[in-house]
Amino acid sequence: MRLTTKLLAASAIVSASAANAVELEVMHWWTSGGEAAAVNEFAKAVNERTDHTWVDGAIAGGGDTARPVMVSRIIGGDPPAAFQFNHGRQAEELIEAGLLLDLTDVAEEQGWADIVNPSTLLDACTIDGRVYCAPVNIHSWQWMWLSNAAYEDNGLEVPQNWTEFTESASALEEAGVTPLAVGGQAWQQNGMFGVMAIALAGQEDWLAVNRDKNAEVARGENYARVFQAFADARDLSDGIDVQDWNQATNAVITGQAGAQIMGDWAQGEFAVAEMTAGEDYSCLPGLGEVAVLDTGGDAFYFPVTGDPEIEAAQKEMAALLLSPEVQVAFNSKKGSLPIRGDVDLETVNECTQKGxxxxxxxxxxxxxxxLLTPDTITQANDLMTEFWNTPSMTAEDAQERYAQIIEDAE
Known part of the structure; x- marks a missing residue:
């Protein structure tokens, strides 16, 4: 939601009683089995290694549902002590309005500039030379997860790339297996499109569109290939009707579906199901076409309270989240990679090692x-879910509307 100067001026920033020096309400959208196991490592660290108490404020439904609630709490004068956003531009307006705590002193004292890898993750937390968030993981969308049993039980080889996947799809369908599991939320469909764009149009064209806002590239032949593949994927998903991403992951876990295009957080669900990478399931970074990670992820921001005790507790928590032991404990269960370049995950599975x-x-x-503002991402989400749910919409029509969104992007 967009914030106006007038609205902010009329809103109380926060009161000293909104939080307690030892009770830290933390809002996030980690509610699946794997996510809950991971975030519990953060809660345990705060409860056991500080004098403060983690008060869990989980919001089901994913980031699109949670972020407006968090922003409303902050501008309404009833902020949590901390909240999860993704790395990037989601918090720009809150920072510009002076509503978020400056963590520069913590970052300098803890040497974040020397340990955060890649450095772009800390850059995403930095505005005008000041650090406003604590990055906690590296998450990448660039994965395709496959059920080994769905293929092997039906006499098929597990695909090694997108081409092999599409070629084997008809055989899966004949065996009663849906080739591709996709959840019903817009962010999932747009995220999948982004993975397909990098894999099928190539990194150069993807950067031209997303970084440089080049609408002519978005109208070009390589992106036409992506939109046609996206339309084909729509057909291959018929048979699995679920909303949440982890429900789609479960279809792969149970062999109801052959594959899912989803970020590496899906590994947390495979772990909860006690499945082994390389044996029970396979993973293809970049759809097996382009071996690359996008270095997104999650970060925690801390609202301004005006209370010195709360601020001290917030900064203590920020430092703790980046400590080596907590980084290993959290990311091992989340399926993500640690943001510290100086920690050893010791034994990791085949898919994590690929990452x-x-x-x-x-x-x-x-x-x-x-690279994109929340407004542009919302427009793309809306387009992709409309295309996904409207078989009569052609790939050509969707591509032109997408190019127009990029043309107008800031």
């Missing part, structure tokens, strides 16, 4: 959240 290798090789791109 670490890509990160070490520098095969990374910024995330869309870092």
């Amino acid at each position: 670490l290798d890509l990160l070490a090789a520098g095969n990374t791109l910024p995330s869309g959240n870092e």
Whole structure:
């Protein structure tokens, strides 16, 4: 939601009684099985390693549902002590309005500039040289997850790339297996489109569109290929009717679906199901076409309270979230990679190792959240879900409307 100067001026920033020096209400949207196990590591660290108490403020429904609630709480004068956003431009207006705590002193004292890898994650928290958030993980959308059983039980080889996946789709359908599981929320469909754009149009064209806002590239032949593949994917998902992303992941876990295009947070669900990477499920970064990670992820922001005790507790929590032990504990269960370049995850599974290798090789791109405003992302979300749910809409029509969104993007 957009914030106006007039609205902010009329809103109380926060009262000293909104939070307590030892009770830290933390708002986030981590509610699936794997996410809950991961965020519990943060809560345990705060409860056991500080004098403060983590008060959980989970909001089901994902970021699109949670973010407006969080913003409303903040501008309404009843903020939480901390809240989760994605790295990028989601908090720009709150920062400009002076509603978020400056963490520069914590970042300098803890040496975040030396340990956060890649440095773009800290850059995404920095405005005018000041640090306003604590990055806690590296999450990448660039993954396709496959059920080994769905293929092997039907005499098929597990695909190694998008081409092989589409070629095997008809055989899966004949066996009663839906090739592709996709949830019913707009952010899932637009996120999947972004993965397909990098894999099928290439990194250069994706950057031209998302970083440079080049609408002519969005109208070009390579993006036409992406929109046609997206239309094909729509057909391949017929048979799985779910809303939440983890429900779609469960369809892969149970062998009802052959695959899902989803970020690496899906690994948390495989872990809860006690499945083994490389044996029970397979993973293809960049759809097996372009081995790359986009370095998005999650960060915590802390509203201004005006209360020195609360502020001290907030900064203590910010430092704790980036500590080596907490980074390992959280990311091991979340399916994400730690933002510290100096921690050892010791034994990791095959898929996490693929991600670490890509990160070490520098095969990374910024995330869309870092390059596009929330308004532009919302427009793209709306278009992709309309296209996904409207079989009569052609790939050509959707591509032109997308190009117009990029043309108007800031």
